[in-house]
Each structure stands twice: as structure tokens, then as C-alpha cells.
Amino acid sequence: EPEVTQTPSHQVTQMGQEVILRCVPISNHLYFYWYRQILGQKVEFLVSFYNNEISEKSEIFDDQFSVERPDGSNFTLKIRSTKLEDSAMYFCASNGLGYNEQFFGPGTRLTVL
Amino acid sequence: DQQVKQNSPSLSVQEGRISILNCDYTNSMFDYFLWYKKYPAEGPTFLISISSIKDKNEDGRFTVFLNKSAKHLSLHIVPSQPGDSAVYFCAATASSNTGKLIFGQGTTLQVKP
Numbered sequence: 001e002p003e004v005t006q007t008p009s010h011q012v013t014q015m016g017q018e019v020i021l022r023c024v025p026i027s028n029h030l031y032f033y034w035y036r037q038i039l040g041q042k043v044e045f046l047v048s049f050y051n052n053e054i055s056e057k058s059e060i061f062d063d064q065f066s067v068e069r070p071d072g073s074n075f076t077l078k079i080r081s082t083k084l085e086d087s088a089m090y091f092c093a094s095n096g097l098g099y100n101e102q103f104f105g106p107g108t109r110l111t112v113l
Numbered sequence: 114d115q116q117v118k119q120n121s122p123s124l125s126v127q128e129g130r131i132s133i134l135n136c137d138y139t140n141s142m143f144d145y146f147l148w149y150k151k152y153p154a155e156g157p158t159f160l161i162s163i164s165s166i167k168d169k170n171e172d173g174r175f176t177v178f179l180n181k182s183a184k185h186l187s188l189h190i191v192p193s194q195p196g197d198s199a200v201y202f203c204a205a206t207a208s209s210n211t212g213k214l215i216f217g218q219g220t221t222l223q224v225k226p
Contacts, residue, residue: 004156031212043157043202043216055211091156093214100145100206102214104156 002026004105006092012111013082021077021108023092032075033093033102034067036060043091049075082112116140117205119217127225132190134220136203139184143205147214148177148188151200160201161188193224 005024013019025032034046048055049067057065066078075094079086089109093102118137126132136146144165149157163170163177163186170177176189190197200221204214 006156033213035214035216042218043204043214045213045215048211048213050211056213058213093156095212100212101147101159101162102212103159104149106156107154109154 004092004094004103006090006105006108008108009106010109010111012113015084015112016081019079019082019110021079021090021092021110023075023077023105024073025075025092025094026096026103027073029094029096029103031055031095031097031102032067032069034077035091035093035104036088037091037107038085038088046077046090079110082110084112086110087112115218116143117203117215117217119201119203119220121220122218123221123223125223125225126193128195129192132188132193132197132222132224134188134190134201134203134222136186136188136217137184138186138205140205140207140215141184142207142209143215144208145206146177146179146186147204147206148175149202149204149216150197151202151219157202190222193222195224195226198222198224 032049037043047057089107091107092105095102147162148160151157179186200219202219203217
């Protein structure tokens with residue numbers, strides 16, 4: 001069964017450093033998303049991406065964040081200068097045309113020290 | 114801005130009995146609702162969904178009920194099994210938006226053998 005994959009599973013970084021979180025969505029899906037979950041809180045929407053551009057972004061998704069689909073398979077989230085409060089689980093999700101059900105990856109745990 | 118609320122942080126039921134998880138929403142634009150199940154250190158797994166044109170959707174042991182006038186939905190699991198123990202998230206989306214899901218805070222279900 002196709003699945004969304006994410007790498008790395010755990011990333012530890014120093015405050016102020018850049019990180020890139022990687023995702024491989026399900027191959028025939030067209031819509032891509034990033035969400036995050038701070039420990040003990042709800043899953044929060046960050047950004048949606050379709051047709052090689054951002055469709056919508058939340059207030060959390062400020063200028064420090066960017067997304068890219070550099071090739072036909074990868075979907076990346078970059079945080080340019082990490083802050084302590086960026087520590088969270090980051091989930092990538094995707095869905096196909098005409099479907100509302102999004103399929104999530106296993107997540108990347110980002111720890112900013 | 115809690116557009117989707119799950120007011121019960123936890124629920125404990127006996128194996129074989131019914132589990133009922135509840136969710137309320139405030140945004141009238143929401144027209145599609147989903148339930149996700151999440152184990153620790155894993156991504157949310159899609160469970161079942163319902164469109165606002167329906168009031169019930171059933172899939173095996175799982176049934177979702179939607180009461181639009183009350184802006185309330187519930188997930189019934191019958192019979193409950195120990196393997197159902199997880200965090201359950203209610204999520205909502207509107208066709209008019211970019212597909213972003215708005216999640217509730219989650220309910221931790223424990224099914225005791």
C-alpha cells in the first residue's frame with residue numbers, strides 16, 4: 001500500500017540554524033501539506049501546496065518557513081533560522097484530486113536547542 | 114480560535130463495549146469531517162469520514178454520525194478492542210478552501226481488556 005514517507009525521523013539542531021525536512025508524498029497525489037504538533041497540543045496546519053505553488057499558509061508559516069517540490073517526488077519544508085518554539089513534530093500529508101482524505105507521513109521530530 | 118473542539122481529553126472503556134468520541138465545530142463552512150487515529154511517535158492515520166450531505170457513515174466497527182444543526186459529530190466504535198487504544202482526532206475542512214484540515218485537540222481512548 002502506498003504511503004507518505006518522511007526523513008529524518010528525528011532532527012536535533014541549534015537555535016538559529018537552518019533545517020530541511022523532507023517528504024515523499026504518495027506518487028499520484030497532487031495536493032501536499034505540512035502540519036506540526038507541539039508536544040501535548042493539537043495538530044496545526046502550516047501550509048498547502050498545489051501545482052508548484054503555495055495555496056494557503058497559516059499565521060505560523062512566516063518568512064522563516066518555505067516549501068519546495070524540487071523534483072517529481074520530494075516535498076520539503078525549510079526553516080531558515082530555527083527558534084526554540086519550532087520544536088515540534090512535523091507531519092507531511094498528501095491527497096489526490098477529488099479526495100478530502102489526507103494521508104500523513106510518520107513525522108519528523110524537530111528539537112531545537 | 115478553536116473551530117473544532119473535542120471536549121473530552123480521555124475516555125476509558127471495557128473491551129467489547131461501545132466507545133463514543135465526540136466532536137463539536139463552530140464554522141458553518143465546514144462540509145467534510147474526518148476522524149484520525151494516532152499512536153505515539155506516528156503520524157495520524159485516516160479512519161473514517163463523512164460529508165455534510167450525510168448524517169451517518171459506517172465502516173466495519175466504526176460509525177460516524179453528523180448532526181449539522183447541532184454542529185456535532187461523533188465516532189462510535191463497536192465492539193471496542195484493546196488495539197483501538199490511541200489518540201483520536203476529529204478534523205474538518207471546507208470545499209471552498211485549499212483542503213487544509215482543522216483538527217480538534219484529540220481524545221485519548223483506552224480500551225481495557
